[in-house]
Amino acid sequence: MGLGDELLTEEERAILETVSQFRKKELENVALEIDETPEPEKISDLFKSAASIGMCSCLSCASGGASAGLSELTLGLREIAYASPGFAVLILSHNVALLALEHTSKDADLGAFGRGEKRAAFAASILKGEGTLEAGIVPGGWNADVIVFHVFDDAFVYPVEKTDARLKLEKIENPLGFRASLPARAWLSVAQHVEGGTEISSEFSETLQCALLLGLASVASGITRRALDVSHSYAKERYQGGDYIIGHEQMRIYLAEMALGIQISDAAIQHAKDVWMKRGQALSACKAAKCAASRFAMSSALNGVQIHGGYGYMRDYGTERLMREAKYCQSYPKAEQEELLDIVGIFPERVASQRAAGRDLCKGGF
Amino acid sequence: MEIPSGEIRLAGERILSEFPMLEHFNRSNSKAFENIAKTVKACADYGRRHILPVALRLDEKLKDEHDYFPWELVRAALPYRLLSLIIPKIVGGQGGLAVLFSLAMEELCAYCPGVGNIIGAHALGIAPLLVCGSITYWEKILREIVCEEKKGNPVLMAAAVTEPSAGTDVEEPNFLKTARLTMSAKKVKGGYVLNGRKCFISNGSVAKYIVLCSATDKSRPLETWTTFIIQKGMDGFTVPRVEIKMGQRVCPAAELSFEDCFVPEENVLSFEGTGMQPGTLLLLAASRAPVGAIATGIARGAYEWFLRWANKSRNGVKPASRQRVQMALAEMKTRIQVSRWTYLNAAMSFDSSMGRAMSSTLLRSLGLIPDSIRTSEIYLNLFNSRLGKRVSGSILSLYAREDEITRALAFASLAKAVGGDTAMHVTSLALEQLGSDICEERLWIEKAFRDAKLTQIYEGTNQLNMLTLFAAEIGKNLRVEMGKLKERHV
Numbered sequence: 001m002g003l004g005d006e007l008l009t010e011e012e013r014a015i016l017e018t019v020s021q022f023r024k025k026e027l028e029n030v031a032l033e034i035d036e037t038p039e040p041e042k043i044s045d046l047f048k049s050a051a052s053i054g055m056c057s058c059l060s061c062a063s064g065g066a067s068a069g070l071s072e073l074t075l076g077l078r079e080i081a082y083a084s085p086g087f088a089v090l091i092l093s094h095n096v097a098l099l100a101l102e103h104t105s106k107d108a109d110l111g112a113f114g115r116g117e118k119r120a121a122f123a124a125s126i127l128k129g130e131g132t133l134e135a136g137i138v139p140g141g142w143n144a145d146v147i148v149f150h151v152f153d154d155a156f157v158y159p160v161e162k163t164d165a166r167l168k169l170e171k172i173e174n175p176l177g178f179r180a181s182l183p184a185r186a187w188l189s190v191a192q193h194v195e196g197g198t199e200i201s202s203e204f205s206e207t208l209q210c211a212l213l214l215g216l217a218s219v220a221s222g223i224t225r226r227a228l229d230v231s232h233s234y235a236k237e238r239y240q241g242g243d244y245i246i247g248h249e250q251m252r253i254y255l256a257e258m259a260l261g262i263q264i265s266d267a268a269i270q271h272a273k274d275v276w277m278k279r280g281q282a283l284s285a286c287k288a289a290k291c292a293a294s295r296f297a298m299s300s301a302l303n304g305v306q307i308h309g310g311y312g313y314m315r316d317y318g319t320e321r322l323m324r325e326a327k328y329c330q331s332y333p334k335a336e337q338e339e340l341l342d343i344v345g346i347f348p349e350r351v352a353s354q355r356a357a358g359r360d361l362c363k364g365g366f
Numbered sequence: 367m368e369i370p371s372g373e374i375r376l377a378g379e380r381i382l383s384e385f386p387m388l389e390h391f392n393r394s395n396s397k398a399f400e401n402i403a404k405t406v407k408a409c410a411d412y413g414r415r416h417i418l419p420v421a422l423r424l425d426e427k428l429k430d431e432h433d434y435f436p437w438e439l440v441r442a443a444l445p446y447r448l449l450s451l452i453i454p455k456i457v458g459g460q461g462g463l464a465v466l467f468s469l470a471m472e473e474l475c476a477y478c479p480g481v482g483n484i485i486g487a488h489a490l491g492i493a494p495l496l497v498c499g500s501i502t503y504w505e506k507i508l509r510e511i512v513c514e515e516k517k518g519n520p521v522l523m524a525a526a527v528t529e530p531s532a533g534t535d536v537e538e539p540n541f542l543k544t545a546r547l548t549m550s551a552k553k554v555k556g557g558y559v560l561n562g563r564k565c566f567i568s569n570g571s572v573a574k575y576i577v578l579c580s581a582t583d584k585s586r587p588l589e590t591w592t593t594f595i596i597q598k599g600m601d602g603f604t605v606p607r608v609e610i611k612m613g614q615r616v617c618p619a620a621e622l623s624f625e626d627c628f629v630p631e632e633n634v635l636s637f638e639g640t641g642m643q644p645g646t647l648l649l650l651a652a653s654r655a656p657v658g659a660i661a662t663g664i665a666r667g668a669y670e671w672f673l674r675w676a677n678k679s680r681n682g683v684k685p686a687s688r689q690r691v692q693m694a695l696a697e698m699k700t701r702i703q704v705s706r707w708t709y710l711n712a713a714m715s716f717d718s719s720m721g722r723a724m725s726s727t728l729l730r731s732l733g734l735i736p737d738s739i740r741t742s743e744i745y746l747n748l749f750n751s752r753l754g755k756r757v758s759g760s761i762l763s764l765y766a767r768e769d770e771i772t773r774a775l776a777f778a779s780l781a782k783a784v785g786g787d788t789a790m791h792v793t794s795l796a797l798e799q800l801g802s803d804i805c806e807e808r809l810w811i812e813k814a815f816r817d818a819k820l821t822q823i824y825e826g827t828n829q830l831n832m833l834t835l836f837a838a839e840i841g842k843n844l845r846v847e848m849g850k851l852k853e854r855h856v
């Protein structure tokens with residue numbers, strides 16, 4: 001339980017507690033290592049452990065995982081990101097892809113994905129070239145069993161097995177962030193536009209986007225929380241300028257800005273969740289939450305490094321990692337400015353439309 | 367992904383014509399300007415030919431082999447005379463001052479700030495010998511650097527101020543008073559015995575000579591802060607570790623350990639107790655503008671790569687045709703210009719005070735004395751004697767007036783902070799604009815983003831630089847006490 005968690009429900013507290021146990025027992029001690037040298041086997045083991053607490057089927061109804069849905073996604077990812085934002089994004093990518101798979105392949109048995117025996121990755125395609133879909137960064141793409149391509153606002157999703165000849169994957173070596181997600185660059189050749197694609201409604205396309213953005217906002221919130229906690233502890237221990245540095249106003253202002261960031265991010269995430277549950281159409285709110293939370297994650301991580309002085313720049317202290325991860329949170333799946341432009345673009349619609357409240361997330365059709 | 371090889375042309379040569387302030391400088395001192403232009407071009411050539419083809423590969427290699435040092439790359443810098451840029455002409459150097467050196471730093475760091483920092487940290491080691499007027503060591507060390515440079519053997523220097531428990535504290539006189547130091551230099555017969563550790567020292571593991579500050583009495587650190595010259599291989603001096611850093615990996619940041627390390631009396635620069643006032647403050651007045659330039663170079667490098675990306679077609683559309691990208695490019699350009707203006711302003715301010723001393727007739731006339739005399743024991747001992755130190759200290763304080771050098775320190779601190787923030791902002795903005803596009807430009811911009819953060823930390827954190835600006839320029843409670851160079855009674 002941390003800052004801003006006062007209003008959590010019993011159920012949400014239970015989710016947080018479960019994931020927190022996983023984080024402390026299994027993730028914290030390997031977080032630096034999986035960022036530095038992400039071994040696929042190690043990540044697979046962690047993935048299975050995460051599956052055992054329901055984190056690999058958060059949004060799923062059919063696969064038998066825990067289905068507290070959005071709360072699990074947001075609180076769980078936040079908690080995992082507190083230790084390893086990269087691993088949290090791997091889990092997120094899997095969950096969004098699984099949601100798409102469930103929606104599009106209704107009869108298939110997808111239980112293995114929920115149990116962590118198989119992995120899916122979501123390829124948010126930014127580019128649609130001549131007969132090719134391209135996704136720059138696919139978290140979890142390297143080593144996933146299935147990759148689900150989707151161009152937002154398009155009417156199709158394209159699930160492909162990793163053995164599919166139309167799929168080309170390239171491992172992203174030493175990316176700035178999301179290393180523990182084993183990211184890949186991916187191309188899918190689609191000779192004809194709809195080949196291999198499954199038609200979806202625009203509402204479901206929006207659902208996928210909302211899930212991804214809300215998840216990213218939660219990862220960002222985890223980064224901000226980590227930045228605050230480690231910086232606060234350090235500031236209480238480091239003596240400089242005739243005082244512990246927490247005694248210097250500038251340092252306290254940085255810490256307070258992080259605390260502010262947590263509260264605003266959480267409020268934005270909660271708002272997006274509420275809108276989603278009540279009105280069904282939450283894209284603008286999810287984009288806003290993602291932009292706000294990732295901006296705060298970025299500034300908090302930068303100030304966190306700054307508070308640590310030279311030590312913050314060194315790998316062993318773990319703060320520089322937050323800065324790299326936050327930057328990827330900010331610019332994935334697309335440029336922050338594009339998200340902002342989208343918010344403007346969809347804003348009038350959002351005001352105008354009054355959709356039915358409380359649609360079932362699992363059906364995905366808002 | 368294929369690592370891009372040197373086909374990109376950075377805008378190095380352009381900055382001279384792009385910047386009206388330099389044109390003005392050209393009119394008033396065309397010889398100095400010519401020298402500057404030559405140096406910038408040399409740096410651009412070195413950058414294109416030698417740094418660009420290897421920078422990314424080296425950065426990647428150093429991620430795993432963090433104590434590897436690219437001696438070949440340093441050797442390749444020798445024909446360009448990059449190790450003697452700020453060494454006075456009377457001992458064979460290029461005689462550059464802060465303006466020349468800053469522009470050189472910007473140029474090198476547009477290619478790779480890690481390589482730039484090797485040259486920068488080397489100059490940081492040289493600077494105390496200059497600003498303290500240590501004529502003896504000009505002859506002993508600086509001459510050696512120049513001679514070896516000509517022979518193709520790099521002799522590197524470093525400056526060691528930071529201690530594990532004191533970073534900000536050892537860069538500001540008021541904070542030094544309450545610093546909890548771990549390192550000490552105890553006076554013994556014929557010299558001092560050093561014990562303790564220094565940390566994060568750039569070039570610390572590869573330098574032959576290290577200029578090091580330590581208190582001779584930890585209960586009175588400000589009054590007894592003293593500058594020593596340490597030579598690699600001295601008994602009791604070891605380098606236990608090289609740090610694993612986020613960026614600027616090519617330049618090693620080392621921990622230095624001293625266990626009963628004896629340093630002879632003659633290795634004290636200026637007098638005991640002048641290490642902070644004016645020693646470290648003079649050093650910072652000299653070095654912070656170049657650090658602002660390092661940061662500007664990082665921003666410029668990122669900008670150039672980003673511009674290249676923006677002009678490449680993606681599915682028939684050039685990102686540069688989008689207004690958001692145009693605005694981002696314009697913002698980057700603006701910040702880079704502002705940042706360059708602040709560092710040049712600071713460097714000019716330094717050059718017009720300390721530079722006057724360095725190029726004074728008195729100091730230059732030493733160059734007329736035949737080499738055989740200037741390298742003789744008598745000459746070297748004379749300038750390292752109490753009288754010799756007093757004379758050179760007097761010359762410096764005669765030309766470099768306290769109020770001018772204090773103002774130069776304020777401007778330099780401003781330039782360093784502005785530069786650091788610019789580097790961070792520009793690299794960050796470029797990455798934001800790229801979104802998830804994985805492309806070769808991205809590799810350089812991501813590296814620049816990692817490299818940039820350091821410029822907000824070293825040479826005093828940006829917060830300290832702001833506090834120094836306040837104290838020296840606004841609050842008026844910090845002065846660089848030049849008079850203390852004439853003698854100090856501890």
Ligand SMILES: Cc1cc2nc3c(=O)[nH]c(=O)nc-3n(C[C@H](O)[C@H](O)[C@H](O)COP(=O)(O)OP(=O)(O)OC[C@H]3O[C@@H](n4cnc5c(N)ncnc54)[C@H](O)[C@@H]3O)c2cc1C
Binds near residue numbers: 308525567
């Ligand atoms: C890669 C690298 C290379 C370096 N190279 C060299 C080198 O060659 N030689 C050398 O001597 N040093 C070097 N340094 C050290 C560098 O100069 C210090 O890291 C820097 O001065 C900050 O000191 P610190 O790391 O101890 O941070 P601290 O001084 O511990 O600062 C921690 C935080 O507290 C803040 N703070 C401290 N005091 C105050 C105050 N009074 N008021 C408000 N805020 C305050 C700081 O701004 C910072 O945010 C290097 C550092 C790095 C990381």
